[in-house]
Amino acid sequence: MDELHYQIDLLSAMNEKLGSNEKMYRAICDTSMNAFLYYNFEEDRLELLGNWEHFFDMKISEWKDVAKIYDRVEEKYVFPLRDTIFLEKSGKERRVQECRSADQRIWMDCEVTVTYNEDRKPIEKVIRFCDITKFKRQNDELSYLAYYDILTGLYNRNYFVRILSDWIGKAKQENAIISVLFVDIDDFRKINDGMGMIIGDDLVQQVGQFLGELREDKVIVSHFNSDLYCIAIYNPCGTRSVEHIYHTIKERMKTPFVLAEGGELNISISVGVAEYPEAGSSAIELINCAEIVMFKAKNKGKARIQYFDAPILNEFLKNVEMETKLKNAVAGDSFMLFYQPQFDVKSGRMRGVEALVRWKDEEGHMISPAEFIPIAEKSGLIVQIGNWVLKKSISSFAFWREKYDYDMILSINISAIQYKKQDFVGRLMELLREYNVPPSKIELEITESILIDDFEEITQKMHALREYGIRVSMDDFGTGFSSLSYLKGLPIDTLKIDKSFIDTLTTDEATKTITEAMIGMVKKLGLETVAEGVETADQLAYLKSIDCDNIQGFLLGKPMPEKELIQVIEAQAEMVQKDFERTMM
Numbered sequence: 001m002d003e004l005h006y007q008i009d010l011l012s013a014m015n016e017k018l019g020s021n022e023k024m025y026r027a028i029c030d031t032s033m034n035a036f037l038y039y040n041f042e043e044d045r046l047e048l049l050g051n052w053e054h055f056f057d058m059k060i061s062e063w064k065d066v067a068k069i070y071d072r073v074e075e076k077y078v079f080p081l082r083d084t085i086f087l088e089k090s091g092k093e094r095r096v097q098e099c100r101s102a103d104q105r106i107w108m109d110c111e112v113t114v115t116y117n118e119d120r121k122p123i124e125k126v127i128r129f130c131d132i133t134k135f136k137r138q139n140d141e142l143s144y145l146a147y148y149d150i151l152t153g154l155y156n157r158n159y160f161v162r163i164l165s166d167w168i169g170k171a172k173q174e175n176a177i178i179s180v181l182f183v184d185i186d187d188f189r190k191i192n193d194g195m196g197m198i199i200g201d202d203l204v205q206q207v208g209q210f211l212g213e214l215r216e217d218k219v220i221v222s223h224f225n226s227d228l229y230c231i232a233i234y235n236p237c238g239t240r241s242v243e244h245i246y247h248t249i250k251e252r253m254k255t256p257f258v259l260a261e262g263g264e265l266n267i268s269i270s271v272g273v274a275e276y277p278e279a280g281s282s283a284i285e286l287i288n289c290a291e292i293v294m295f296k297a298k299n300k301g302k303a304r305i306q307y308f309d310a311p312i313l314n315e316f317l318k319n320v321e322m323e324t325k326l327k328n329a330v331a332g333d334s335f336m337l338f339y340q341p342q343f344d345v346k347s348g349r350m351r352g353v354e355a356l357v358r359w360k361d362e363e364g365h366m367i368s369p370a371e372f373i374p375i376a377e378k379s380g381l382i383v384q385i386g387n388w389v390l391k392k393s394i395s396s397f398a399f400w401r402e403k404y405d406y407d408m409i410l411s412i413n414i415s416a417i418q419y420k421k422q423d424f425v426g427r428l429m430e431l432l433r434e435y436n437v438p439p440s441k442i443e444l445e446i447t448e449s450i451l452i453d454d455f456e457e458i459t460q461k462m463h464a465l466r467e468y469g470i471r472v473s474m475d476d477f478g479t480g481f482s483s484l485s486y487l488k489g490l491p492i493d494t495l496k497i498d499k500s501f502i503d504t505l506t507t508d509e510a511t512k513t514i515t516e517a518m519i520g521m522v523k524k525l526g527l528e529t530v531a532e533g534v535e536t537a538d539q540l541a542y543l544k545s546i547d548c549d550n551i552q553g554f555l556l557g558k559p560m561p562e563k564e565l566i567q568v569i570e571a572q573a574e575m576v577q578k579d580f581e582r583t584m585m
Contacts, residue, residue: 037127039063041088055101055108055129073099087112088122098132107136149223151201152208157230160222164232164283168276171234178276179242181231182290183211183249186268186302188227202260203227203267210252214245230287242273246305253303268303270294279308292316323379325361326372330384335359337392339565341557342411342530345544350572351530352409352443354552355393356559357385377415386418390431394442396562398435406573411443411473416450425464439469443494447475459490466491473530487525495522499533502553506538516546523547 036049037060046063056072059065066085070078077099083090084097096111109132114125147159155163164180171178185191185207192200204227211221211229218234233240249269256264272294274280279289289308297306306312329335339353359367376382390412397410418424432439444465450458462472473494497518504511519529531543534553543551557568 033131035129037066038124039127040124041122054131055106072102074102074104081110084110084112085127088114088116088125091120105133106131107133149208151205152212152223154208154212154229155220155222157222157224160220160224160230160232161283161287163220164286167232167234168281168283168286171276176235178286179233179236180274180276180279180286180290181233181242181245182272182274182287182294183229183231184270184294184298185227186270186298188267191265191267199259199261199263199265200227203257203265206257207267211249214248216240219245230290242305246271270297270302271305272297272308273305274308279313289313319375322367322372323375323381326359326376326379326381329359329361330381330388333388334361335385335388336561337389337396338559338561340552340559341565341568342409342550342552343556344550345540345548349576350406350408350568351550352411353565354411354445355389355413357389357413358559373415377417380417382415383418383421386415387427389413390428394431394435394437397441398437400566400569401437401441404569404573406569406576408569409441409443409471410437411445413445413475414450416447419446419450419458419461425461425468428465428470429468440471443471443473445473445475445496462491466493476532487522492527494528494530496530496532496552497548499553502531502533502535502539502543506536506542512542519546519548523549 033054034050035052035055038047038049039045044063046060048060052060056069058068058072060068069085070082073081077097080097081099084095087093087095092114093116094111094113096109098107098109100107109128109130111128111130112125113128115123117123147155149156164178167178170176185203188200188203191203204223207227208223208229211231214231215221219240220232222230222232224230231245233242233245236242238244249271253267253269256266258264272290272292274286274289274293276286280286293306293308293312296312297304300306336358338356338358340356341353342351343349344351357369357373359369359372361367373382376385393410393412400406414424421427428442429439431437432442446462465472471493472491473496474490474492475496476498495518497515501511501515501518505515506512522529528549530550530552531539531548532552534540534543534551534555536555539553540551540555560568
């Protein structure tokens with residue numbers, strides 16, 4: 001009897017423990033945000049555990065009710081989900097199928113595990129639904145970042161290149177054409193710097209949204225960087241032709257963009273176009289060629305479209321080669337200075353010299369400044385070259401002054417980039433102190449292009465130079481668009497009349513009238529004049545008759561190396577000495 005009570009107590013304890021375990025397992029299931037369906041094949045018994053209501057608005061009491069699940073998922077997932085739920089038909093033990101609820105509220109994984117007996121007959125299976133919505137959203141965000149630009153919502157550069165590469169592979173098989181348009185907002189840097197980054201981003205976003213409206217089945221649009229966009233068209237024709245798309249862009253640019261802060265902004269667009277297979281056989285080659293011709297469009301005046309052709313590429317490659325040589329030249333100190341004399345028209349005495357940089361490349365060829373100076377300015381190398389010119393010319397000038405005791409002026413050309421450097425004035429004054437050169441004997445030649453970006457800041461710097469006693473000359477006067485408007489506010493000493501006026505001075509009445517008017521006006525402003533490019537005696541005689549102060553040109557002196565210039569200085573010094581001796585007799 002005691003043994004029976006013991007067995008009963010033992011069974012009760014075991015049942016109580018099992019009940020407790022079952023409660024624990026159910027609690028775990030209910031709080032796991034998972035839903036479980038257990039099915040026993042032998043007993044045809046089904047049991048639900050966990051948070052079933054989170055996934056489905058229905059009850060399942062027997063196996064046939066499982067079919068109701070298919071109505072609760074998106075249609076495209078029905079067949080894969082059914083194959084997973086009936087996994088025993090394939091003889092496999094485990095499978096996971098991703099699916100989404102029909103109301104698109106939840107993403108879920110359906111995991112099915114089947115247990116088989118020794119004869120490979122299914123005994124039981126567990127179906128688990130797991131909410132993966134948060135994971136999917138995070139994954140979607142990462143995918144978005146991988147493929148799309150955050151600011152504009154357009155394809156980013158990497159994804160655009162990937163799609164374009166796929167298109168090129170397809171075009172090779174189909175003998176198709178692909179057009180790539182490289183699009184850039186003109187003068188965006190001025191907008192961004194002048195109005196602020198927030199307005200700049202607003203503009204970039206609005207332009208991107210507009211370009212995004214051009215997308216269709218065979219047209220993709222990308223935001224590359226800053227104000228740069230790229231469009232690719234597969235087999236362009238009709239409304240997706242380059243001409244139609246560019247016309248659409250031009251028409252939109254006629255209307256100002258309304259900014260978030262309430263203002264309006266008018267902009268223009270420059271576009272470069274390259275086509276597969278003519279311009280390149282890879283995505284990178286096509287994009288690079290389109291970018292190259294886009295810059296060509298900007299150089300031609302902006303607000304235009306430029307199509308790729310071989311000469312443009314050859315010119316670009318030549319410039320790249322020259323830029324590489326320039327870098328080596330800067331590092332190897334391969335430049336030299338020539339000097340061109342300037343003469344007083346009335347006395348015939350040398351007023352001074354203009355320092356002119358020259359470059360002989362590694363092969364011994366003299367490269368024209370007209371070729372390498374623009375490339376040096378674009379690459380930023382002009383600052384290093386300009387600093388070398390300052391030091392070399394001032395040191396030589398100091399030597400001539402001490403040895404020959406000849407009173408003259410040293411004119412030095414200053415690039416816009418060099419002039420805008422914060423330390424420019426300080427560096428110049430250090431050189432003048434180092435070589436004991438009076439500031440009044442230095443004349444800096446600037447062009448109107450220096451004034452375009454920030455007239456006020458540049459003018460302040462010119463005033464600072466003048467306070468030190470340094471002379472300022474405006475070079476190529478008469479060739480800019482607004483030179484006359486600058487004269488009244490600029491602290492300058494000298495105006496150089498451009499060679500283009502001197503060339504036809506004695507043969508064209510209009511040129512005579514303009515030149516005479518310029519010289520008369522400038523002299524009334526108290527400025528000194530220098531006529532450039534004087535090559536004939538007739539030109540000299542006419543300039544003298546209209547009271548031009550100084551001349552510079554091949555007639556009285558070509559640009560020459562220092563050795564030849566010293567001979568001119570010696571002759572001028574000797575002439576001054578003789579004049580002095582005659583006056584003392």
